[in-house]
Amino acid sequence: xxxxxxxxxxxxxxxxxxxxxxxxxxxxxxxxxxxxxxxxxxxxxxxxxxxxxxxxxxxxxxxxxxxxxxxxxxxxxxxxxxxxxxxxxxxxxxxxxxxxxxxxxxxxxxxxxxxxxxxxxxxxxxxxxxxxxxxxxxxxxxxxxxxxxxxxxxxxxxxxxxxxxxxxxxxxxxxxxxxxxxxxxxxxxxxxxxxxxxxxxxxxxxxxxxxxxxxxxxxxxxxxxxxxxxxxxxxxxxxxxxxxxxxxxxxxxxxxxxxxxxxxxxxx
Amino acid sequence: xxxxxxxxxxxxxxxxxxxxxxxxxxxxxxxxxxxxxxxxxxxxxxxxxxxxxxxxxxxxxxxxxxxxxxxxxxxxxxxxxxxxxxxxxxxxxxxxxxxxxxxxxxxxxxxxxxxxxxxxxxxxxxxxxxxxxxxxxxxxxxxxxxxxxxxxxxxxxxxxxxxxxxxxxxxxxxxxxxxxxxxxxxxxxxxxxxxxxxxxxxxxxxxxxxxxxxxxxxxxxxxxxxxxxxxxxxxxxxxxxxxxxxxxxxxxxxxxxxxxxxxxxxxxxxxxxxxxxxxxxxxxxxxxxxxxxxxxxxxxxxxxxxxxxxxxxxxxxxxxxxxx
Numbered sequence: 397x398x399x400x401x402x403x404x405x406x407x408x409x410x411x412x413x414x415x416x417x418x419x420x421x422x423x424x425x426x427x428x429x430x431x432x433x434x435x436x437x438x439x440x441x442x443x444x445x446x447x448x449x450x451x452x453x454x455x456x457x458x459x460x461x462x463x464x465x466x467x468x469x470x471x472x473x474x475x476x477x478x479x480x481x482x483x484x485x486x487x488x489x490x491x492x493x494x495x496x497x498x499x500x501x502x503x504x505x506x507x508x509x510x511x512x513x514x515x516x517x518x519x520x521x522x523x524x525x526x527x528x529x530x531x532x533x534x535x536x537x538x539x540x541x542x543x544x545x546x547x548x549x550x551x552x553x554x555x556x557x558x559x560x561x562x563x564x565x566x567x568x569x570x571x572x573x574x575x576x577x578x579x580x581x582x583x584x585x586x587x588x589x590x591x592x593x594x595x596x597x598x599x600x601x602x603x604x605x606x607x608x609x610x611x612x613x614x615x616x617x618x619x620x621x622x623x624x625x626x627x628x629x630x631x632x633x634x635x636x637x638x639x640x641x642x643x644x645x646x647x648x649x650x651x652x653x654x655x656x657x658x659x660x661x662x663x664x
Numbered sequence: 665x666x667x668x669x670x671x672x673x674x675x676x677x678x679x680x681x682x683x684x685x686x687x688x689x690x691x692x693x694x695x696x697x698x699x700x701x702x703x704x705x706x707x708x709x710x711x712x713x714x715x716x717x718x719x720x721x722x723x724x725x726x727x728x729x730x731x732x733x734x735x736x737x738x739x740x741x742x743x744x745x746x747x748x749x750x751x752x753x754x755x756x757x758x759x760x761x762x763x764x765x766x767x768x769x770x771x772x773x774x775x776x777x778x779x780x781x782x783x784x785x786x787x788x789x790x791x792x793x794x795x796x797x798x799x800x801x802x803x804x805x806x807x808x809x810x811x812x813x814x815x816x817x818x819x820x821x822x823x824x825x826x827x828x829x830x831x832x833x834x835x836x837x838x839x840x841x842x843x844x845x846x847x848x849x850x851x852x853x854x855x856x857x858x859x860x861x862x863x864x865x866x867x868x869x870x871x872x873x874x875x876x877x878x879x880x881x882x883x884x885x886x887x888x889x890x891x892x893x894x895x896x897x898x899x900x901x902x903x904x905x906x907x908x909x910x911x912x913x914x915x916x917x918x919x920x921x922x923x924x925x926x927x928x929x930x931x932x933x934x935x936x937x938x939x940x941x942x943x944x945x946x947x948x949x950x951x952x953x954x955x956x957x958x959x960x961x962x963x964x965x966x967x968x969x970x971x972x973x974x975x976x977x978x979x980x981x982x983x984x985x986x987x988x
Contacts, residue, residue, distance in 0.1 A: 407797075407896075409896060414790035414791065419791070422810075425864070484708065485709075488704030489704075492701055505709075507716055507717055511716070513927065514925050514927045514941075514946065514962070515945075516719070517927075518949060519722065522722055525736070541711070544715070545715035548708055548711065609928060627928065630823065630826070634826075646820055649816050
């Protein structure tokens with residue numbers, strides 16, 4: 397309130413109230429969900445005391461266990477693959493003089509961000525149904541491949557942003573000191589890129605872990621991940637068990653995103 | 665000083681005497697650089713073409729095939745899939761029953777997406793303004809608070825809304841306990857529920873670009889307007905809105921496009937009756953067993969999205985051009 401000598405040019409009538417109400421609306425449902433995951437009773441509206449009951453129930457549910465393991469496997473593979481591929485692509489497309497085809501590369505990389513998920517899901521359903529029939533393989537490979545593809549842009553953007561801000565002179569200095577190109581890359585460029593790479597990997601992991609639509613269309617029978625398992629359960633009677641899983645997923649996402657923020661803050 | 669189409673010799677002029685030799689060398693180096701770029705990008709592109717872009721082409725092929733009896737397709741050319749999409753748009757043709765159903769769903773998708781965008785502007789604009797006018801440190805905290813829901817699973821957020829509005833949910837329980845209503849208000853499985861859910865889920869997508877635009881705002885212009893006796897409303901309309909227009913458009917596109925293709929939110933909150941385009945598409949690949957129609961509907965959705973994107977790019981380019 398320092399600049400409020402007489403007339404605050406930054407003030408707009410009602411804006412503060414609307415903004416605060418928006419934050420309230422944004423958080424109230426999520427907070428409610430978290431609180432009621434600890435409810436002793438069945439209800440999602442009547443509080444009957446604190447309990448870990450639904451977390452225990454979720455933990456002992458074989459389907460949930462399997463889905464959780466599957467989610468983590470897919471997200472781990474997909475985020476690692478996507479990050480490696482995105483790092484290479486970023487090295488190929490950043491800090492180079494513009495070349496013919498560069499726009500095409502950008503378009504292809506960013507394409508998953510523009511096409512509605514339902515369309516990609518349907519497209520993959522069609523292709524993978526044929527491949528599954530032809531090869532007889534119906535493992536997690538399809539999910540990992542699909543997730544890798546749509547995670548690439550999420551990994552690519554922070555890595556590219558980091559790379560663009562890098563000082564070329566450090567690498568030139570390494571080369572002047574007779575470092576081979578590979579050595580200069582390993583010892584200079586790569587460490588400098590690391591915050592971007594880690595950030596990209598984390599985003600990719602969260603995006604893969606949260607995906608519902610594409611997974612729903614690509615998965616074979618009995619290949620539920622946590623989100624698709626939850627989506628299936630929402631059709632039936634909802635138990636606070638779902639609240640418990642949601643809360644766990646929520647905290648994983650929040651933890652990863654917080655770490656991402658910290659990483660990015662250091663950069664700046 | 666960038667040439668629109670950079671050629672090798674233009675950007676690296678070699679000294680005159682050794683011109684040809686140096687040119688060849690520069691040419692070689694340039695070629696190698698470009699080749700490295702492609703080699704490094706190739707693995708990512710391969711995955712993207714296999715599992716993102718390529719399958720879209722196959723959807724195009726499928727949309728022109730005949731439907732199999734138990735899902736899948738029969739490999740014979742047929743316009744039936746597209747025929748059904750376009751017929752559904754024909755209001756004046758009352759001979760086909762399904763047409764009305766498709767039309768209703770198309771209209772619901774467009775209407776709810778536009779309303780979602782408007783609600784997000786109404787709430788997002790003041791919120792972004794609020795964040796942009798905080799002190800530098802607290803700004804980051806508020807921004808972080810907007811980002812958290814953005815990165816939280818969409819299904820969980822939809823589910824959280826469901827817990828609030830369903831018959832045994834918070835709102836109804838509180839109102840009934842307080843004696844305001846006798847029977848729960850039916851909010852689930854209505855267009856209202858979908859609208860509420862989508863606005864809730866996509867709001868951060870509006871706030872973030874708006875904030876980015878407002879953060880760069882030159883507040884001296886606003887001060888000048890006030891000095892010239894402009895009212896707050898006039899400043900908002902004539903100074904702030906035109907200046908943050910790129911952010912406003914970006915936010916609108918970012919909200920409108922996923923709303924149009926929404927699948928999870930209408931499925932959970934709208935139920936089987938209040939379908940949107942995404943659910944209609946899914947239906948054709950599930951119970952509907954009409955893959956060509958599903959493929960044609962997917963491409964229709966894709967075309968609408970692309971048109972919206974092109975529209976957006978045009979406006980941004982025009983803005984950029986007018987600023988120079």
